[in-house]
Amino acid sequence: MKNMLNELSWDTYVLPAEALLWRADVERASGLTVHLMRDDEMSGAEGEAWSEPGLRAVVLAGAAPAPGDTMTIVHELGHLKLETQGWPHCYLCHEDARWIDWHYGLISDLVSLIEHQSFFPAMLRMGLDPYAASEADLADADVLDELRNLAPSLPLPGLKPDWAITMQLLRALLECGPQTAEAILRDAAQLGPEVRMARELSSIIRTAPQTPQGFTTAMRDCWRAMGFAEDTLCVGEEEAETPSLNILAAGA
Numbered sequence: 001m002k003n004m005l006n007e008l009s010w011d012t013y014v015l016p017a018e019a020l021l022w023r024a025d026v027e028r029a030s031g032l033t034v035h036l037m038r039d040d041e042m043s044g045a046e047g048e049a050w051s052e053p054g055l056r057a058v059v060l061a062g063a064a065p066a067p068g069d070t071m072t073i074v075h076e077l078g079h080l081k082l083e084t085q086g087w088p089h090c091y092l093c094h095e096d097a098r099w100i101d102w103h104y105g106l107i108s109d110l111v112s113l114i115e116h117q118s119f120f121p122a123m124l125r126m127g128l129d130p131y132a133a134s135e136a137d138l139a140d141a142d143v144l145d146e147l148r149n150l151a152p153s154l155p156l157p158g159l160k161p162d163w164a165i166t167m168q169l170l171r172a173l174l175e176c177g178p179q180t181a182e183a184i185l186r187d188a189a190q191l192g193p194e195v196r197m198a199r200e201l202s203s204i205i206r207t208a209p210q211t212p213q214g215f216t217t218a219m220r221d222c223w224r225a226m227g228f229a230e231d232t233l234c235v236g237e238e239e240a241e242t243p244s245l246n247i248l249a250a251g252a
């Protein structure tokens with residue numbers, strides 16, 4: 001089992017009515033109680049949604065309550081809710097476990113960004129602004145500083161995009177206001193391949209229907225656009241072959 005986890009009481013938080021319905025839907029569909037927990041060793045994200053056999057949980061990062069906890073809880077419930085609505089899990093399939101490790105963050109980011117398109121508008125209706133939270137994250141994301149520092153030495157035309165940077169640019173396009181997104185992409189103008197790839201992925205995702213089938217198509221279209229072999233992405237299968245990781249929106 002996991003370590004360093006503390007169970008929290010749902011009563012600690014006053015959640016919007018629609019978010020309570022999301023939680024009820026997840027519990028009804030799974031037959032499981034959704035746990036609310038805090039992981040004081042989690043870093044790099046405000047929280048995670050966990051879905052494993054026999055376990056559903058919203059996990060907050062950090063040792064102490066934070067002002068953004070309600071936003072994080074509703075956000076992670078949003079990911080869990082999509083699963084109950086039939087949005088499939090994605091797996092990486094590759095004989096080399098290191099390849100899976102190297103690409104885990106990439107596919108996890110991509111799944112999250114596509115799913116956010118579906119439930120961020122609902123969060124806005126609840127009076128929570130996930131777009132503002134993304135703008136704030138991106139404003140002090142290390143990767144954007146790195147991007148600015150590295151820009152003059154990067155990459156030759158045709159070189160494969162740096163995926164971490166590409167995902168940050170994609171997040172800017174999908175989750176920031178148009179002016180902020182364009183400012184960020186202007187800063188990244190030297191990074192031709194990353195900017196072009198982020199724009200291509202953004203248009204694929206924006207035009208995808210927000211349904212399980214639309215999600216699957218968007219994932220496969222993005223994967224193809226990124227130049228990966230199609231059989232390395234498994235969507236919606238019960239169990240992936242060895243070795244694999246179950247990806248359900250790790251990260252913010």
Ligand SMILES: [Zn+2]
Pocket residue numbers: 075079112116249251252
């Ligand atoms: Zn998310």
